[in-house]
Amino acid sequence: MTKSYYAGMEVDAQCGRCKTETRHRVLTITDGVPEKLICAACASVHKFKPERVRAEAPSSGRSSRTTQASPKRASSSPSQFQHLMISERAGAIAKPYCKGTNWEAGMWIDHPSFGLGKIQHKSGRKIEVLFQSGLKTLMAL
Numbered sequence: 584m585t586k587s588y589y590a591g592m593e594v595d596a597q598c599g600r601c602k603t604e605t606r607h608r609v610l611t612i613t614d615g616v617p618e619k620l621i622c623a624a625c626a627s628v629h630k631f632k633p634e635r636v637r638a639e640a641p642s643s644g645r646s647s648r649t650t651q652a653s654p655k656r657a658s659s660s661p662s663q664f665q666h667l668m669i670s671e672r673a674g675a676i677a678k679p680y681c682k683g684t685n686w687e688a689g690m691w692i693d694h695p696s697f698g699l700g701k702i703q704h705k706s707g708r709k710i711e712v713l714f715q716s717g718l719k720t721l722m723a724l
């Protein structure tokens with residue numbers, strides 16, 4: 584069974600700056616695989632490195648170290664965000680972003696900097712929006 588990831592999900596991963604395994608938040612995803620993470624401890628942004636599985640050493644007596652390579656991602660296939668955007672025809676129903684608009688979860692917005700995004704959650708005067716570049720928190724009415 585393949586592990587599923589989503590933007591905003593928290594995962595434990597190795598941090599290059601902290602030099603230890605720390606809690607990270609997924610920023611961007613491509614084809615269901617995290618692309619960029621942000622460290623909760625030092626706030627550094629880096630690429631996702633999947634856990635490597637070590638295979639058993641061959642019985643020939645040689646101590647060769649083998650690891651399982653990360654799966655190749657097809658660059659031409661659309662991301663989950665693009666599939667969602669196409670299936671819901673988001674470009675046709677997206678409203679331009681404005682702080683004064685009363686936003687609700689599930690609505691599509693068109694932001695001048697981030698592009699099309701879908702509102703995931705509204706909390707008070709803030710909304711969490713999933714853009715192709717990742718999860719962003721914006722001000723709302």
